[in-house]
Amino acid sequence: MHKKQTDDAWLISQTIDGDNDAFAELVDRYKNAVYRHSYAIVQDESEAEDIAQDTFITAYYKLATYNNEYRFATWLFKIATNKALTQVAKRKRTTALDDEMLGRVKSPHVEPHDAAVHDELYRAVQSLNPDYRSVVSLYYWQGLSYQEIAVVIEAPIGTVRGWLSRAKQQLKKELS
Numbered sequence: 001m002h003k004k005q006t007d008d009a010w011l012i013s014q015t016i017d018g019d020n021d022a023f024a025e026l027v028d029r030y031k032n033a034v035y036r037h038s039y040a041i042v043q044d045e046s047e048a049e050d051i052a053q054d055t056f057i058t059a060y061y062k063l064a065t066y067n068n069e070y071r072f073a074t075w076l077f078k079i080a081t082n083k084a085l086t087q088v089a090k091r092k093r094t095t096a097l098d099d100e101m102l103g104r105v106k107s108p109h110v111e112p113h114d115a116a117v118h119d120e121l122y123r124a125v126q127s128l129n130p131d132y133r134s135v136v137s138l139y140y141w142q143g144l145s146y147q148e149i150a151v152v153i154e155a156p157i158g159t160v161r162g163w164l165s166r167a168k169q170q171l172k173k174e175l176s
Contacts, residue, residue, distance in 0.1 A: 006025070008026065008029075008071075008072040011023070012066060012068075012072065015060070016063055026072070027056050030073060031056070034055050034076055035048055035049065035052040036048075036141055037077055037080055037081070037084075037138065038055070040136070040137035041084035041087075041088060041133050041137060042087050042088055047087055051080060051084050051087060054083055055076060055079045056076075058079050059075070059076055070148070071148065073142070073144075074148045074152060077142060077152050078152040078153075081138070084134070085134060089130070120175065121175070127170065128170055132164075132167035132170070134153065135164050135167065138152060146160045
């Protein structure tokens with residue numbers, strides 16, 4: 001397939017035209033990132049899998065409303081974030097993460113030599129509120145910019161900066 005024909009915009013247009021294989025390619029492309037982001041918020045593998053699946057079902061049915069002004073991944077993370085925060089609110093549970101270590105923890109599945117750091121970090125994460133956990137995941141794990149995160153959480157960039165700053169401060173206290 002020609003490279004131009006495998007970009008997100010082309011796959012989206014093919015999906016809207018009824019090509020389910022094109023949507024399957026989009027799912028394959030983003031399923032791990034959506035799962036990891038969902039897991040970062042809900043801290044439960046089964047719930048993260050359900051949220052990721054539900055995110056793609058929602059995306060499929062609302063694909064015609066996607067605004068290509070933003071990256072497709074940003075739109076997916078927005079859907080996943082809303083679903084994960086709703087789930088957390090339902091069970092009233094909290095979680096989050098810290099600066100240098102944050103970039104290293106990209107998955108709930110880690111190598112054995114990183115297990116101690118990973119476990120300590122996730123214990124600290126559990127003390128943060130879901131909003132902080134969400135922006136930490138989007139920034140450190142998914143690589144979104146402040147602007148993209150602001151779109152996802154529907155808040156000003158200043159809010160994103162503030163939440164990341166407060167999350168890091170809380171984590172430093174928790175981990176020291």
